[in-house]
Structure formats: C-alpha cells, structure tokens
Amino acid sequence: MGAAIWFQVHRFLNLFAFCCITVVFFLIYWGHGWRVITCSETCTLHEYEVQVHAILGTVTYAFLILQVLMGMLRPGLDSPIRWYFNFIHKLNGMLIWAGATLTMFLGLEMGKTGLTLFYHGWPYFIMAVVLMVFILVWFICERIVFPWKFVPKVNENDEKRSNEEKLKQQKINLSKSLPLILILVHWLVGIAGAAALGTMLVNAMRRYGFDV
Numbered sequence: 001m002g003a004a005i006w007f008q009v010h011r012f013l014n015l016f017a018f019c020c021i022t023v024v025f026f027l028i029y030w031g032h033g034w035r036v037i038t039c040s041e042t043c044t045l046h047e048y049e050v051q052v053h054a055i056l057g058t059v060t061y062a063f064l065i066l067q068v069l070m071g072m073l074r075p076g077l078d079s080p081i082r083w084y085f086n087f088i089h090k091l092n093g094m095l096i097w098a099g100a101t102l103t104m105f106l107g108l109e110m111g112k113t114g115l116t117l118f119y120h121g122w123p124y125f126i127m128a129v130v131l132m133v134f135i136l137v138w139f140i141c142e143r144i145v146f147p148w149k150f151v152p153k154v155n156e157n158d159e160k161r162s163n164e165e166k167l168k169q170q171k172i173n174l175s176k177s178l179p180l181i182l183i184l185v186h187w188l189v190g191i192a193g194a195a196a197l198g199t200m201l202v203n204a205m206r207r208y209g210f211d212v
Contacts, residue, residue: 011071014068014071015068018064018068021061021064022061025057025061028057036051036054036055036058037050037051037054038051039051046109046111049106049109049110050106050110052106053103053106053107053110056099056102056103056106057099057103059099060095060096060099060100060103063092063095063096063099064096066092067089067092067093067096070085070088070089070092071089074089101131104127105124105127108123108124108127113201113204114201114204114205114207114208115197115200115201115204117204118200118203118204118207119200119204122200123197123200126193126196126197127193127197129189129193130189130190130193133185133186133189133190134186134190137182137183137185137186140178140182141182141183
C-alpha cells in the first residue's frame with residue numbers, strides 16, 4: 001500500500017510549498033541585486049525592521065532546506081534513531097513556523113507593500129486570526145491524537161467488549177475524524193486569509209500606480 005495517505009498529502013503539500021517559497025525567495029534577492037540590506041547605528045527603526053526581515057527570512061529559509069533534507073533522509077520506523085529524528089524534525093518545523101510568522105509581521109510594516117498605509121490594522125488582524133486558528137488546531141490535534149496514537153484497535157465484532165473498551169474505541173475513532181475536520185477548517189481559513197491579504201496587496205499596488 002506504500003505510505004499512508006495523510007503522509008503522501010503532507011509530503012506533496014510541503015514540497016509544493018517549498019518550491020513556491022524557493023521561487024519567491026530568489027526573486028526577492030534578484031530584485032535587490034543579490035544583497036541583504038544593511039545599515040549602521042544611524043538607521044531608523046523602520047530600516048532596522050527591513051534588515052531584520054531580510055536576515056530572519058534568509059535564516060528561516062535555511063531551516064526550511066534542512067527540514068526538506070531531513071524528510072528525504074528520514075530513518076525507518078524501526079530505526080533506533082527514529083525518535084531523535086521525530087524530535088528534531090518537529091522542533092525544526094516549529095522554528096520555521098515561528099521564523100516565518102515574525103518575518104511576515106515585519107514585512108507588513110514595509111512601506112512599499114502599502115498594506116498598513118491603506119488598510120491600517122486590518123492586515124495584522126487577518127494574520128492574527130489565521131495564526132490563532134493554526135495554534136488552536138495544532139493544540140487540539142496534539143491533545144487528541146497523541147494519547148491514542150499507539151493504542152491497539154479493538155475488534156468491532158467482539159460482542160463481549162466491556163463498556164470501557166467501547167469508550168476507548170469511540171475515543172480512537174474521534175482521534176481519527178476530528179483532526180481531519182480541524183485541519184480542513186484551518187486550511188480554509190488559511191486560504192481565505194491569503195486571498196484577503198493578496199487582494200489588499202494588489203489593490204495597494206494599483207493605488208501606487210502599478211498596472212496589475
């Protein structure tokens with residue numbers, strides 16, 4: 001049967017996201033002449049934010065490359081180092097998420113986007129909602145899935161099961177269905193947030209005089 005369906009979807013979506021991020025990453029550097037904007041103690045706060053945005057984004061992308069390589073070289077389920085791989089892979093993923101989040105928030109302040117100039121606090125509100133939904137979904141999925149992850153299945157045809165076993169099976173079934181629903185909700189919220197910010201960005205560029 002090969003890899004589980006959830007893993008195939010996970011792998012495809014993350015590789016697709018990695019390809020998109022890679023294209024955008026190098027386009028940004030190409031647009032800036034392949035250099036990172038630097039400044040000295042005479043820089044304004046905004047100029048420092050731009051510099052931090054560039055450096056943090058670059059470091060986050062480096063961690064992203066490491067994440068992809070680890071995924072390609074992951075050890076087998078019965079490998080003695082599998083636990084260490086899972087821990088590092090998960091930790092690195094959380095670092096990538098945190099770095100990307102900070103980079104995006106710093107990017108909103110960049111005047112050339114026009115987001116805060118024309119829409120004030122709405123871009124922050126949209127991003128905050130998407131992030132809070134993600135954190136909520138992650139927390140619930142972790143609490144539901146992991147306590148029952150290694151619980152063996154109970155035979156559905158066994159009429160002599162105790163009430164405790166039936167309750168256990170119900171919780172196992174819940175741990176399979178609820179995370180999928182929550183992830184779908186988060187996926188839809190994320191798409192809606194990206195579409196809203198994208199629309200704002202295009203409208204801001206038009207107000208700047210660009211023909212987009």
